[in-house]
Amino acid sequence: MSLLNIEHLSVAFGDATVVDDVSFSIAPGEKFALVGESGSGKTVTALSVLRLNQDAGYRGRILFDGDDILAKSEPALRRLRGKDAAMIFQEPMTALNPLFTVGNQIAEVLMLHEGLSGKAAALRTVQLLEKTGIPEPARRALAYPHQLSGGQRQRAMIAMALACKPRLLIADEPTTALDVTIQVQILELLNQLQREENMAVLMISHDLNLVRHFADRVGVMEKGRLIETAPVPELFANPREAYTRKLLASHPQRMVNLVDAGGAPLLQAQNVRCTFDIREGWFRKRSFVAVDDVNLALRPGETVGIVGESGSGKSTLGMALLRLSVARVSGAIHFRGQPISEMSSGALRPLRSQMQVVFQDPFASLSPRRTIEQIVGEGLALHQPQLTAQQLRQAVAAGLEEVGLSGAMLQRYPHEFSGGQRQRIAIARVLVLKPALVLLDEPTSSLDVSVQMQVLQLLAELQRRYGIAYLFISHDLAVIRAMAHRVLVMKDGRMVEQGGVDDVLSAPKEAYTQRLLAASTYSVAGVDMQAAAQ
Incomplete structure (x- = not known):
């Protein structure tokens, strides 16, 4: 029964x-x-x-x-x-x-x-x-x-x-x-x-x-x-x-362009360390090291993937590199040659439009009380105050259309969209500012396979078109293999391995990386799914 x-x-x-x-x-x-x-x-x-x-x-x-x-x-x-x-x-x-x-x-x-x-x-x-x-x-x-x-x-x-x-x-x-x-x-x-x-x-x-x-x-x-x-x-x-066959055939494919290996880094970090104070009772607290001694370089048009288990410090590192972390951050961070780790908040503000974030949870990161026009146009209104109301609306509509949404959606609210559509709105909010660097914090984790594929193709196309550099945080090794040029593996706040994607994900040297790959059976399943769909 x-x-x-x-x-x-x-x-x-x-x-x-x-x-x-x-x-x-x-x-x-x-x-x-x-x-x-x-x-x-x-x-x-x-x-x-x-x-x-x-x-x-x-x-x-x-x-x-x-x-x-x-x-x-x-x-x-x-x-x-x-x-x-x-x-x-x-x-x-x-x-x-x-x-x-x-x-x-x-x-x-x-x-x-x-x-x-x-x-x-x-x-x-x-x-x-x-x-x-x-x-x-x-x-x-x-x-x-x-x-x-x-x-x-x-x-x-x-x-x-x-x-x-x-x-x-x-x-x-x-x-x-x-x-x-x-x-x-x-x-x-x-x-x-x-x-x-x-x-x-x-x-x-x-x-x-x-x-x-x-x-x-x-x-x-x-x-x-x-x-x-x-x-x-x-x-x-x-x-x-036929619809089921399409779902089974939807899995990430390699989507990267060549990058000038000799070019000057867009973002460079040396000996980055992030610490938090953790309260233990009413009067005591202790220091917790979330990220310890990480070095990283990112070139224009390049994607660096950051992988590791939950709590390994991936997101903390990403936010620290963009000076958005609430942790105490030490070490040297340079963006376009400027030492942003030493800048005050006021001095850093003009650079904010060039460093943007697409967050993991689009439902939580989009204000439920604001329309899509207000959400996507907020950054433009702040960084380009010379735009008229009509120019601002046209720019927002163009941004939505560039990520595959209709400009007629301007007056709708986030709850009226599906998860994939909300993630596209989050990408449009970033894209309208034409940034040089985007931090992608698990941008496809909540998306189904076919929509995930569409979002990855969109990100790859935007990178080709505008030369955007991505810091791509993900627990999905198949996504990293498809999108990243290089990969950085983190464990307990420390960088345990880094290198080209093919080198690290095909022949990992560290036992921890080998364990991550062993737990990910996507590549084997992907072959079987593709065969079943044909």
Whole structure:
């Protein structure tokens, strides 16, 4: 008998139907995955299982253990959510409450649903954080969401969802922000819990390699409809629909141009060190070294990839190089020959338009209260105050069109766009300033494979057209192999290996780099997917 049975489900927001006549079932202990492009209706379908879509109209039935979710009262749903059925959300920075520590948020679930005392819930919280691979779990439990890296926030979300050992786990991109080694750990953890508790899993993912290794069955969604369902081996070996074949064939290809190796560096850093003060109680604090003795050079039109596990110092290094870090930074940093590490904020301001950032989470980095015209035009208005309102609007519209969006979208807000579209808006916000250097912090981590491919092609084309240099931070080694000229490998804040992409990723010298490559099975899976699509 099925634990979850969705029958002819349709979901509409106003007059727009975004999920249309979807039916599938999940048995106890089964792992079922939904895949498809951004905007295909995967997440809306998953959120419908717990009735978490705001202002949505539903038709059909969602039966959980025989009871219709759509007929339940709100108090009955609250008893179900987090206990019998739990969810791992895609964007942990927006899903976690910024006013409470992650430990408090996990303990709250245990106290509400299992009746644990505060002390027992705190002990269980530390055990859960440790089980999901977070270092120093007792200390991290006292941290607020903004004090954790993207991967650590995602692991805290996973710990919260697994706290009450639910019968159904809905995992919406559960490994999006995680590096390859932690992905393996999380999948092993989910597999272990699934076996021990006979837990069913509904997984939403754009990572076809992850789906291939984790799920029992997979459903493919396109434009709100479920177009194909099959056991995983059958679907990957013999996809029936042309759309499915296109998804399986979408994986990064090498997209780099030649760079003048003898050219003067655009950005040069020597002996960069970043330290933070960490409070230990009310009156004590200790110094934590996040980045230690890193050297780097970046030439115009070149892409340097920075890889390493979550918490290795990748993002901290990138922000320090652009003088955006809140850490204490020492060492010499030069941009176009100017010592920006020694400049005051006022002296550095004229150079800001030439050094831009595309952040990891576009939903969190785009203001929900401002229109796309205001968001994309903000930098232009600041750095080019001589532009008239009409010139500013024309420049913003041109920037949107250059990243594949319509200039007619100016008055819309970020929540009205899919994840891939929001990332394009973030790129347009940077592009309108015509920068010389862009820091890309996991720019494709939340995107499905086909949209990821489109964004990478866009970035490669912009680099060819304008000679932009990229600092490309990513946990996805396949993306780094496709985009970077050189790669820098970081572990515990230190640079353990660097060199050309082919040298480092094909013949790594360091054991840590070898371990990263061993955890990444994308290249093998990519060959199989390509063969299956032909």
